Amino acid sequence: MGAFVLISDKGAAATHTLGMPAAAFGLVAFGALIALLLVTWAFRSVGSRH
Secondary structure (H helix, E strand, O other): OHHHHHHHHHHHOOOOOOOOOHHHHHHHHHHHHHHHHHHHHHOOOOOOOO
16 A cells, blocks of 8 residues: 555656646637638538639
8 A cells, every 4th residue: 555655646746737727628629610610601602603
């Protein structure tokens, strides 16, 4: 048990923090997909003009 505690303490020092909250990653991804949807929607009738 003592060796496990020593090993787990060494791993705890190598933690990395995110640049923003975890929910913000989802919001950024959602915003990017909405932007791509709007670009696609803007060009929906380009092929039938000629």
